[in-house]
Amino acid sequence: MSEGPIFQRVALIGLGLIAGSMSLAMREGGLAARVVGYARSAETRDTAREIGLVDEVVDSAAEAVAGADLVVLAVPVGAMGAVAAEIAPHLAPGAILTDVGSVKQSVIDAVGPHVPEGVHFIPGHPLAGTEHSGPRSGFATLFRNRWWLLTPLPDSDPEAVEKLSALVRAMGANVDRMEAPHHDLVLAVTSHVPHLIAYTMVGVADHLRRVTESEVVRYSAAGFRDFTRIAASDPTMWRDVFLHNKDATLDILGRFAEELFVLQRAIRMGDGEHLHKYFTGTRAIRRGIIEAGQDTAAPDFGRAAAKAVR
Ligand code: NAP
Numbered sequence: 001m002s003e004g005p006i007f008q009r010v011a012l013i014g015l016g017l018i019a020g021s022m023s024l025a026m027r028e029g030g031l032a033a034r035v036v037g038y039a040r041s042a043e044t045r046d047t048a049r050e051i052g053l054v055d056e057v058v059d060s061a062a063e064a065v066a067g068a069d070l071v072v073l074a075v076p077v078g079a080m081g082a083v084a085a086e087i088a089p090h091l092a093p094g095a096i097l098t099d100v101g102s103v104k105q106s107v108i109d110a111v112g113p114h115v116p117e118g119v120h121f122i123p124g125h126p127l128a129g130t131e132h133s134g135p136r137s138g139f140a141t142l143f144r145n146r147w148w149l150l151t152p153l154p155d156s157d158p159e160a161v162e163k164l165s166a167l168v169r170a171m172g173a174n175v176d177r178m179e180a181p182h183h184d185l186v187l188a189v190t191s192h193v194p195h196l197i198a199y200t201m202v203g204v205a206d207h208l209r210r211v212t213e214s215e216v217v218r219y220s221a222a223g224f225r226d227f228t229r230i231a232a233s234d235p236t237m238w239r240d241v242f243l244h245n246k247d248a249t250l251d252i253l254g255r256f257a258e259e260l261f262v263l264q265r266a267i268r269m270g271d272g273e274h275l276h277k278y279f280t281g282t283r284a285i286r287r288g289i290i291e292a293g294q295d296t297a298a299p300d301f302g303r304a305a306a307k308a309v310r
Helices: 017-029 042-051 061-065 077-090 105-114 158-170 180-212 222-230 235-244 246-269 272-291 303-309
Strands: 007-013 032-038 070-073 096-099 124-126 147-150 174-177
Touching: 007 017, 007 061, 017 032, 032 042, 032 061, 061 077, 070 077, 077 105, 077 235, 096 105, 096 158, 105 180, 124 158, 147 158, 158 174, 180 222, 180 235, 180 246, 235 246, 246 272
Parallel strands: 007 032, 007 070, 070 096, 147 174
Antiparallel strands: 124 147
16 A cells, blocks of 8 residues: 555554554554554553554553654543643654544643644544444554544644645545634534434433333334444543533534424424425435445445445
């Protein structure tokens, strides 16, 4: 895929789904001469060693980043600031520091002040994931044909941005750049609020389950099952996403509640015309996503296809 390694030493801080998938993709493509990893718990480090997730697992974040020309923060959004403070004195001059957090402005606010002079901080977010987490959940094709958004700062070095973009593209993703506040609003619409709705719907069904003695689970239809898959996502990660993308989430949630009331009223008033027109519009959006190659038309929401490339 590539003509020799793009980076000499990549340090992954956090060894979960995203870091693990990056390591597997980089090693498969020969994109890094050496991938070194660190996670805070001995259990995760042991697992990573056992399955050979990275070239070397080390026992401190400082040791991982020493001499690295790329450092990736792959921990929950709420932990980014503390991790940045811990590694900052050990970062090599000229290194690129990036993150994969699902929220961008709060990560910039938390990490930015710790970044030493001469280190290039380029925040990023791969729009790829599953409901699984931990060191065993990664796979090399996770980023293939997905978007990876970079939110460079006004003074980011264009050469460093291009080098990081080259790595992202070599892992199979498409790169786009946007400003952090815009990223956070877009993601509130496309990911964060949909997750919150799924969590809520499964919570509602859970209350009903007590009344109907598990009929909700036994007879669960495709719509509900898809909600449960999303609602099985990592609780720490998603707690942090909502706490750190508060304004955009509340903005979109307000709009969602307004739309819901309009649909609720249409149902109450028997306004089939309104419902039909609304659903025709939303169907066109789904078709657009499939045409853009971001999902398949299979009735299983592309799960079989995703397994096939794993
Ligand atoms: P994950 O599989 O749960 O792995 C998280 C890693 O962070 C683990 O190695 C964990 O270490 C470490 N960690 C957790 N809390 C920490 C803390 N307080 N201090 C230091 N390290 C901590 O998570 P992931 O899915 O890879 O997510 C990592 C980042 O990617 C998050 O910022 C998330 O928002 C972003 N992201 C996730 C997805 C997705 O769908 N999952 C998609 C795009 C971006 P231990 O194992 O030792 O506890």
